[in-house]
Amino acid sequence: MQRVLIIEDEVSLRDGLKDNLEGEGYVVSTASTGKEGLEKGLEEEIDLILLDIMLPGMNGFDVCKKIKSKKLTLPIIMLTAKTKEVDKILGLELGADDYVTKPFSLNELLARVKAVLRRAEIHREAKQKKIDSYEFGNVKLNFVSLEGHKGARKLKLSKREFEILAYMIKREGEVISRNDLLDVVWGYDVFPTTRTVDNFIARIRQQIEDKPSKPKYIQSIRSAGYKLVTKITP
Numbered sequence: 001m002q003r004v005l006i007i008e009d010e011v012s013l014r015d016g017l018k019d020n021l022e023g024e025g026y027v028v029s030t031a032s033t034g035k036e037g038l039e040k041g042l043e044e045e046i047d048l049i050l051l052d053i054m055l056p057g058m059n060g061f062d063v064c065k066k067i068k069s070k071k072l073t074l075p076i077i078m079l080t081a082k083t084k085e086v087d088k089i090l091g092l093e094l095g096a097d098d099y100v101t102k103p104f105s106l107n108e109l110l111a112r113v114k115a116v117l118r119r120a121e122i123h124r125e126a127k128q129k130k131i132d133s134y135e136f137g138n139v140k141l142n143f144v145s146l147e148g149h150k151g152a153r154k155l156k157l158s159k160r161e162f163e164i165l166a167y168m169i170k171r172e173g174e175v176i177s178r179n180d181l182l183d184v185v186w187g188y189d190v191f192p193t194t195r196t197v198d199n200f201i202a203r204i205r206q207q208i209e210d211k212p213s214k215p216k217y218i219q220s221i222r223s224a225g226y227k228l229v230t231k232i233t234p
């Protein structure tokens, strides 16, 4: 059973969402202030958070940042009331996984909840899958010996860079968020940021791309992340 935490100060909305999510089979807990939500989000075992922005005490932006700094892969859907807030969600790189704008329909919210939980599951599955070797273009990668070649040239890739490549290969053709990649490199930095991911990608491109300034294999997807494309479609 999947657990959802609703952090929302508006009683009728909070109770309505709780009833409906429970009706769909989710186990639901609630919080009515930012502080209470932060505590529950960090302490309780939760699969997804629905997070309002205008909350008494601490606002949803700060709650989101604080939770993501400790539980990067815990999915958060922001509940916003104004388009201004949407700009902020996108601009601040809070790490929120999705957002819905009030007033939203229940069906829309449930669809988002399902999609975000599914993405989290795909990430977990990809992280666990093993891959021994992979070839594309003139690149050959061996994930057991951690050796790679591009043509005759030996690649200079760190263990962490091999891990990122392995992860991207397992999700070939999908748009992969910086958060998912950050979770793969977690432990590299004390306070990793999405910038860390961009630096890793830049170094990997230097090694595997024909023209690193015009990457063909690791494509940037604006405001979404990266996509690995190794299979040339005619």
Ligand code: CA
Pocket (backbone or CB within 6 Å): 008, 009, 010, 052, 053, 054, 055
């Ligand atoms: Ca509110």
